[in-house]
Amino acid sequence: MQIGSLATTTSLAPVAPRDASPVDVDVAPAAHRADTSSSVLSDDLIAARFGLDRARQSECDEGGILGQFACTVREAAARAVEAVTATMPSGPFATADAAAVAALDRANPVSISENREYGGLIYKDEAGQYWATAPAPGTGTSFDPYAIEIPTGAIKVGDYHTHGDYSLAGPDGNPQRTGDPARDDYNSDAFSASDLRGIAADARGVDEYTGYLGTPSGTYLRFDPASNDVSALEAGR
Numbered sequence: 001m002q003i004g005s006l007a008t009t010t011s012l013a014p015v016a017p018r019d020a021s022p023v024d025v026d027v028a029p030a031a032h033r034a035d036t037s038s039s040v041l042s043d044d045l046i047a048a049r050f051g052l053d054r055a056r057q058s059e060c061d062e063g064g065i066l067g068q069f070a071c072t073v074r075e076a077a078a079r080a081v082e083a084v085t086a087t088m089p090s091g092p093f094a095t096a097d098a099a100a101v102a103a104l105d106r107a108n109p110v111s112i113s114e115n116r117e118y119g120g121l122i123y124k125d126e127a128g129q130y131w132a133t134a135p136a137p138g139t140g141t142s143f144d145p146y147a148i149e150i151p152t153g154a155i156k157v158g159d160y161h162t163h164g165d166y167s168l169a170g171p172d173g174n175p176q177r178t179g180d181p182a183r184d185d186y187n188s189d190a191f192s193a194s195d196l197r198g199i200a201a202d203a204r205g206v207d208e209y210t211g212y213l214g215t216p217s218g219t220y221l222r223f224d225p226a227s228n229d230v231s232a233l234e235a236g237r
């Protein structure tokens, strides 16, 4: 996954919620952030960024009060970097599909793990390059792209969201995870009817607008409103 720099953001035109209608059967639970990119935060990177050299890391590993203090500092620094990284968009990419895959690679494992929807927007910058906003959490059964912002001057050309894990509708109305595609009340491996309607509505006036979905099977789907085609994008998970 690539992480780009943060740009100034501004409010965007409202977009239709995904999976928000209780009429639709597709309510898939989703997840939150857990940016898998945190694994790129190697000891070397952290040491370089925070001036913690290898000798101090050894000291840390060997224990003792100073060593433990060094460990605490290093872990706090790593968590701080991870928190900032989690808010950064993925990009730049040559295509919207590539940006969507990067975003779904970040969002889908967490979405499945937390059984909660996550999502974001795909946008094109002024240089014609594509980005995906950082995955933002929705609820167990919906994701609303309305609150997502993109940089000033960028054009919204798509959105993505995830469906969490396979679930049955619980007595309290909340999805109960089964992890079993045969026990799934939400048709989680497909776009819901409200997904398709919302994507088509948001695509008006933007020829290349595309909707992307991360499913509990690990398959990524794309919906092109211009051709009305749904196709598999790339396996993830």
Ligand SMILES: [Zn+2]
Pocket: 018, 019, 026, 161, 162, 163, 191, 192, 195
């Ligand atoms: Zn959906």
